Amino acid sequence: MRVSSKDVAQRAGVSRSTVSYILNGHGDRFNQATREAVERAVAxxxxxPHSAGRTLARGQSDLVLLVLPISPNSQFSQMADQMTETLAEHGLSLLMCSATASPRSFAAVLTTARPRLVIALSELSEAKRAVLRSADVHALDIAHAISQPGGSSWTAGRMQAEHLMQRGYRRIAYARLTEARDDVLLRAREQGVREACQAAGLDGPQVITVTLRADADLDAIASLPIGTGLACYNDDTxxxxxxxxxxxxRTVPQELGxxxxxDTPLATQTSPRLTTIGFGLPTSWNRLAQLLLQRHETTDADFADAGECQLIQGEST
Structure with missing residues (x-):
């Protein structure tokens, strides 16, 4: 049997209207004892609360819209899984849409879902930003934030290059992934590698493209001089x-690092076992969910360091 606000009111010893006010974010008009009684009864x-009723009352739903890029990067699915669990602990549900949706389609999603917040893991076009402003929906463009110099994606790329240099490789290359050519994270990671080379007085990285099709990648790898350290877009690459x-x-790590x-499961299944860069996803996304509850006080910059970069040493360097 579904528990109603009437049941909560009876348990807390208050009126249903009091329960409604408190659960809809207007509890500041009541004393602390009353708020605690309602919260205790709810627990x-x-x-x-009935989601449709809350949406009508507040003009927004308990949904958080996550804009995902079309990318083979499995880190995004890990992020979505972690974020779904973390937001659920705060009574919010995660809804995902594709970054390739047209501004018109994007507007339709906003009108239908009326999300409390939009989180973009892919750069938002100006047209979509205009849609958000028109709908009065707050958005966090995290993809943009973490891709700036000093952001976690840029930092991770720099860590790759610095690690290869520390292992003795004096030529650095970067492997792009064809399917991720429009991914803001690819550009940020590559730029981090490039700036690490510049800081060390090395030539810029030789850039190759990997397709994930067995025979097609042979020439790209063969083009790398002996003694090259190769920083890759992701573990699949x-x-x-x-x-x-x-x-x-070509022997690894002797002739090629x-x-x-x-830090996907694939990294432990290669031969030799892959050296990779990992991110502290549970910690960073729990922090994100906490900050989302203060959405009017947060900006993209609050998430520039989302994900604590960590080198996981394998046998490939």
Missing amino acids: ELGYR AAAALAAARVIG VVGMD
């Missing part, structure tokens, strides 16, 4: 590079 009864190196007889990104 004890396991009450969940790195695994493809390792496979191509094995086919052409390879470092991946994202």
Whole structure:
């Protein structure tokens, strides 16, 4: 049997209107004892407010809209999983849409869902920003924030290059992934590698493109001089590079060093085992969810360091 606000009111010893005011964010008109009584009753009864009624009352839903890029980067699915769990603890649900949606389609999603917040893991076009302003929906363009100099994606790329240099590789290359060519994270990671080379007085990285199709990547890996350290867009890219190196007889890590990104399960299944960069996803996304509850006080810059970069040493460097 569904628990109602009437049940909460009876348990707390207050009126239903008092329960409604407090649960809709207007509890400041009541004393602390009353607020605590309602919150305690809600917890004890396991009450969940009717979402449609809350949406009508506040003009926004309990949904958070996550704009995901079309990318083979498995880190995004990890983020979404963690974020779904964390937001649920605060009574919010995660709704996802594609970054490739047209501004018109994007506007339709906003009108239908009336989300409390939009979180973009792909850069928002000016047209979509205009849609958000028109709908009066707050957005956090996290993709833009973490891709700036000093942001976590840029920092991770720099860490890749610095690690390869520390391992003795004096030529640095960067492996892009064809399917991720429009991914803001790819540009940021590559720029981090490029600036690390510049800071060390090395030539800019030789850039190759990996397709994840077995035979197609042989020439790209063969073009790298002996003694090159290869920073890769993600672990999938790195695994493809390792496979191509094995086919052409390039020994790893002696003749070619390879470092991946994202610390996916694939990194432990390659031969040799892949060196990669990981992010503290549970910690960073829990922090994000906490800050979302203060949405009017947060900006993109609050999430520039979302994800604590960490080198996971394998056998490929």
